[in-house]
Amino acid sequence: xxxxxxxxxxxxxxxxxxxxxxxxxxxxxxxxxxxxxxxxxxxxxxxxxxxxxxxxxxxxxxxxxxxxxxxxxxxxxxxxxxxxxxxxxxxxxxxxxxxxxxxxxxxxxxxxxxxxxxxxxxxxxxxxxxxxxxxxxxxxxxxxxxxxxxxxxxxxxxxxxxxxxxxxxxxxxxxxxxxxxxxxxxxxxxxxxxxxxxxxxxxxxxxxxxxxxxxxxxxxxxxxxxxxxxxxxxxxxxxxxxxxxxxxxxxxxxxxxxxxxxxxxxxxxxxxxxxxxxxxxxxxxxxxxxxxxxxxxxxxxxxxxxxxxxxxxxxxxxxxxxxxxxxxxxxxxxxxxxxxxxxxxxxxxxxxxxxxxxxxxxxxxxxxxxxxxxxxxxxxxxxxxxxxxxxxxxxxxxxxxxxxxxxxxxxxxxxxxxxxxxxxxxxxxxxxxxxxxxxxxxxxxxxxxxxxxxxxxxxxxxxxxxxxxxxxxxxxxxxxxxxxxxxxxxxxxxxxxxxxxxxxxx
Amino acid sequence: xxxxxxxxxxxxxxxxxxxxxxxxxxxxxxxxxxxxxxxxxxxxxxxxxxxxxxxxxxxxxxxxxxxxxxxxxxxxxxxxxxxxxxxxxxxxxxxxxxxxxxxxxxxxxxxxxxxxxxxxxxxxxxxxxxxxxxxxxxxxxxxxxxxxxxxxxxxxxxxxxxxxxxxxxxxxxxxxxxxxxxxxxxxxxxxxxxxxxxxxxxxxxxxxxxxxxxxxxxxxxxxxxxxxxxxxxxxxxxxxxxxxxxxxxxxxxxxxxxxxxxxxxxxxxxxxxxxxxxxxxxxxxxxxxxxxxxxxxxxxxxxxxxxxxxxxxxxxxxxxxxxxxxxxxxxxxxxxxxxxxxxxxxxxxxxxxxxxxxxxxxxxxxxxxxxxxxxxxxxxxxxxxxxxxxxxxxxxxxxxxxxxxxxxxxxxxxxxxxxxxxxxxxxxxxxxxxxxxxxxxxxxxxxxxxxxxxxxxxxxxx
Numbered sequence: 001x002x003x004x005x006x007x008x009x010x011x012x013x014x015x016x017x018x019x020x021x022x023x024x025x026x027x028x029x030x031x032x033x034x035x036x037x038x039x040x041x042x043x044x045x046x047x048x049x050x051x052x053x054x055x056x057x058x059x060x061x062x063x064x065x066x067x068x069x070x071x072x073x074x075x076x077x078x079x080x081x082x083x084x085x086x087x088x089x090x091x092x093x094x095x096x097x098x099x100x101x102x103x104x105x106x107x108x109x110x111x112x113x114x115x116x117x118x119x120x121x122x123x124x125x126x127x128x129x130x131x132x133x134x135x136x137x138x139x140x141x142x143x144x145x146x147x148x149x150x151x152x153x154x155x156x157x158x159x160x161x162x163x164x165x166x167x168x169x170x171x172x173x174x175x176x177x178x179x180x181x182x183x184x185x186x187x188x189x190x191x192x193x194x195x196x197x198x199x200x201x202x203x204x205x206x207x208x209x210x211x212x213x214x215x216x217x218x219x220x221x222x223x224x225x226x227x228x229x230x231x232x233x234x235x236x237x238x239x240x241x242x243x244x245x246x247x248x249x250x251x252x253x254x255x256x257x258x259x260x261x262x263x264x265x266x267x268x269x270x271x272x273x274x275x276x277x278x279x280x281x282x283x284x285x286x287x288x289x290x291x292x293x294x295x296x297x298x299x300x301x302x303x304x305x306x307x308x309x310x311x312x313x314x315x316x317x318x319x320x321x322x323x324x325x326x327x328x329x330x331x332x333x334x335x336x337x338x339x340x341x342x343x344x345x346x347x348x349x350x351x352x353x354x355x356x357x358x359x360x361x362x363x364x365x366x367x368x369x370x371x372x373x374x375x376x377x378x379x380x381x382x383x384x385x386x387x388x389x390x391x392x393x394x395x396x397x398x399x400x401x402x403x404x405x406x407x408x409x410x411x412x413x414x415x416x417x418x419x420x421x422x423x424x425x426x427x428x429x430x431x432x433x434x435x436x437x438x439x440x441x442x443x444x445x446x447x448x449x450x451x452x453x454x455x456x457x458x459x460x461x462x463x464x465x466x467x468x469x470x471x472x473x474x475x476x477x478x479x480x481x482x483x484x485x486x487x488x489x490x491x492x493x494x495x496x497x498x499x500x501x502x503x504x505x506x
Numbered sequence: 507x508x509x510x511x512x513x514x515x516x517x518x519x520x521x522x523x524x525x526x527x528x529x530x531x532x533x534x535x536x537x538x539x540x541x542x543x544x545x546x547x548x549x550x551x552x553x554x555x556x557x558x559x560x561x562x563x564x565x566x567x568x569x570x571x572x573x574x575x576x577x578x579x580x581x582x583x584x585x586x587x588x589x590x591x592x593x594x595x596x597x598x599x600x601x602x603x604x605x606x607x608x609x610x611x612x613x614x615x616x617x618x619x620x621x622x623x624x625x626x627x628x629x630x631x632x633x634x635x636x637x638x639x640x641x642x643x644x645x646x647x648x649x650x651x652x653x654x655x656x657x658x659x660x661x662x663x664x665x666x667x668x669x670x671x672x673x674x675x676x677x678x679x680x681x682x683x684x685x686x687x688x689x690x691x692x693x694x695x696x697x698x699x700x701x702x703x704x705x706x707x708x709x710x711x712x713x714x715x716x717x718x719x720x721x722x723x724x725x726x727x728x729x730x731x732x733x734x735x736x737x738x739x740x741x742x743x744x745x746x747x748x749x750x751x752x753x754x755x756x757x758x759x760x761x762x763x764x765x766x767x768x769x770x771x772x773x774x775x776x777x778x779x780x781x782x783x784x785x786x787x788x789x790x791x792x793x794x795x796x797x798x799x800x801x802x803x804x805x806x807x808x809x810x811x812x813x814x815x816x817x818x819x820x821x822x823x824x825x826x827x828x829x830x831x832x833x834x835x836x837x838x839x840x841x842x843x844x845x846x847x848x849x850x851x852x853x854x855x856x857x858x859x860x861x862x863x864x865x866x867x868x869x870x871x872x873x874x875x876x877x878x879x880x881x882x883x884x885x886x887x888x889x890x891x892x893x894x895x896x897x898x899x900x901x902x903x904x905x906x907x908x909x910x911x912x913x914x915x916x917x918x919x920x921x922x923x924x925x926x927x928x929x930x931x932x933x934x935x936x937x938x939x940x941x942x943x944x945x946x947x948x949x950x951x952x953x954x955x956x957x958x959x960x961x962x963x964x965x966x967x968x
Contacts, residue, residue: 092589100627256644321644327644348624349623353620357862358639420624421574424623425622434576486961486963
């Protein structure tokens with residue numbers, strides 16, 4: 001499954017509808033008993049909202065409905081229905097969907113992209129959330145007109161992960177993203193496999209997280225990043241040898257400075273076996289690595305991995321303290337190929353709310369800080385910066401790159417593709433009620449592997465299209481040109497609209 | 507190693523049904539009577555356990571639903587919806603948000619710290635305490651094993667005046683008089699309540715809570731005297747009337763007293779110390795612009811402890827008020843500049859709603875904080891402020907059993923203590939005394955924005 005860059009072909013989008021009977025959308029349609037089942041609405045709607053029914057049509061896909069703006073269209077079902085039986089209103093459930101970072105709009109948009117592989121047409125904001133800062137206040141500014149002779153060909157979205165010239169293999173991924181660590185135990189094997197298979201199909205990587213390397217992943221070894229974290233759960237010589245990238249997890253953005261905690265309920269016989277632990281007893285990953293209290297100690301760790309696997313690249317996943325720039329430089333001098341910055345608003349299976357909100361800085365600040373510092377040190381082109389922790393959309397990804405990252409790492413977005421609703425109850429009882437973050441066999445069966453894989457593929461194909469569109473409008477040939485281009489961004493708090501020269505993204 | 511301070515918590519039932527964010531709306535009309543109804547498949551068995559609270563007529567589905575939406579998404583005739591709970595939405599105000607209130611309720615009920623899955627879902631930053639982040643340690647600095655760890659992290663602070671140096675006589679005897687100092691195991695004191703339903707149950711609950719965690723509660727002397735409350739164990743009387751209107755016996759029996767900032771507070775302090783040399787005196791000072799000078803002046807005159815008070819929303823008294831963290835930061839900074847910071851203890855209060863506010867205010871220069879409204883919320887107050895106008899309390903707070911109230915407060919403080927340990931552990935600190943004024947270990951919104959975002963969008967510099 002190793003992708004040679006010339007022969008790599010992106011997987012095809014295939015429609016993967018919601019696995020629930022009623023997909024959630026912004027609008028809701030009801031057909032009342034006045035309906036005479038003439039079927040006109042089925043014929044009219046270009047979005048496929050209605051399905052044939054025995055007594056009357058079923059508005060089965062009202063999540064695809066564009067809502068009240070449709071009124072101006074000749075195919076507006078509400079007005080055209082001869083019996084006046086169709087009513088359209090805002091879905092009351094939509095109003096309580098999501099939160100300030102992942103708004104209802106973002107959730108429904110992500111579901112849409114995962115279903116269709118394309119940008120939502122329902123007038124949803126699929127670019128920004130409502131957090132009123134960071135990415136949500138950053139906008140791209142595109143030149144109104146690109147100069148004559150601007151490149152107009154195929155746009156390259158690939159990035160190199162080994163920039164160190166140390167004789168280890170070059171690893172090129174065709175999209176500037178890979179999927180972050182979620183351990184077996186915190187998510188189901190189906191979720192894990194869906195992510196890994198999607199990563200393999202997209203020619204990129206997926207990290208195992210700290211919890212061992214289930215054998216189901218072996219066929220995808222070349223697309224797996226295995227994680228060495230403080231609990232060393234499931235870390236073995238053979239797993240280190242299997243992969244092309246090994247990740248040291250020093251900290252996690254959502255709970256920086258704190259250890260991990262897998263509740264006893266989630267330690268099933270299989271999880272326990274893989275982690276070499278006892279069934280039903282809670283597992284703590286301590287913080288920090290008690291063998292690492294300095295950059296020198298850290299180098300010893302990196303050397304250890306490099307010795308065991310001579311072809312592996314080493315990624316160092318760190319959180320974002322005030323001196324994150326020093327941490328990044330330290331990682332470089334210790335021999336890391338990738339420094340992975342995990343910002344404080346990132347995902348987690350369980351973390352104290354006080355940590356998620358308050359400890360360490362959001363990724364939007366950390367990226368430029370590190371990027372600038374590495375340039376000043378003269379080593380920016382020798383190391384790859386991967387950013388994660390709060391990247392929700394293709395636009396967040398592009399903004400992170402413009403702020404100085406080479407690529408991004410995703411987690412929550414994949415889970416949303418699998419119809420995570422962000423209820424924040426991953427950790428309670430039997431685990432995720434929607435069957436994503438659980439090892440409960442009955443709940444895990446709610447997700448099918450083929451469906452899950454396709455949903456994630458669809459989402460990131462849609463992201464890539466948006467990235468290409470951004471690059472084209474900026475007149476760039478390759479995503480590598482976007483790295484650190486602060487001049488392509490403005491922050492709404494520090495710029496007046498009339499000062500912007502160019503076309504500002506809405 | 508000192509004995510580990512631990513707040514013993516236990517689950518303490520709510521008296522009233524919880525008010526949660528959203529409710530379930532389920533229509534019966536059109537029901538297909540499926541053999542396997544989606545309601546039966548509820549992972550949390552919300553429908554099976556369904557019941558109606560007799561008194562408030564609240565449907566239990568509205569308090570137990572965990573928002574997984576599975577019934578909404580699977581009912582074949584789409585008869586189930588979720589809707590915003592207006593009761594929840596309308597609680598509190600812009601500062602004391604419904605989310606803060608329910609966060610306090612959770613801790614008071616369970617004694618646990620709020621933990622959840624998925625990433626942070628709130629705003630990027632905000633006014634007040636939401637415009638700073640605390641630091642953590644990584645690779646290049648040592649760390650501590652926090653809440654689950656084997657390391658002892660101390661949360662003890664001292665209230666009182668500290669000599670800058672000690673003088674000894676030729677014979678080695680200590681010449682410097684040692685001013686009184688009171689140690690409390692958690693940097694939290696309970697403050698006067700800005701509003702409260704009448705009666706003695708609430709004050710009794712506060713006293714019970716303070717005793718159980720070994721801190722102090724500030725109460726008006728006029729109230730204590732009228733009710734004849736004695737002994738005054740774990741109570742700090744606030745001399746709200748005439749400062750002479752307190753018996754010598756009482757003064758001799760207590761470790762701390764609070765006096766208003768009226769006239770010459772330091773001479774009142776000295777007079778009280780003549781009666782009881784071991785008495786720590788706190789001076790209650792309203793935060794306002796220019797308070798820095800007063801703080802320096804009082805400190806130079808020998809004040810033991812300054813209690814810097816903001817209003818319920820953390821604002822000082824001014825037309826364009828500064829937020830408590832910013833004014834305290836400035837007071838702290840001024841005292842540091844004058845080289846007298848370590849002589850005096852700064853206690854700060856007003857608008858402290860969450861554990862993180864305590865940690866952040868300490869970083870900004872307070873030694874210790876005082877809380878008020880969260881103590882009421884722990885007993886199911888909804889911050890409707892009806893009691894301020896003499897109206898009845900919808901949560902019937904005046905009827906709480908002091909024992910129950912004390913336990914709820916203990917639980918809340920247990921949660922705060924553990925969260926403080928988390929923050930200190932992440933920063934690699936072993937004691938909260940070292941957190942005071944450690945502004946280098948915090949990140950401020952305005953600094954980061956200036957550094958990172960303010961110069962974006964300058965074309966041609968890429």
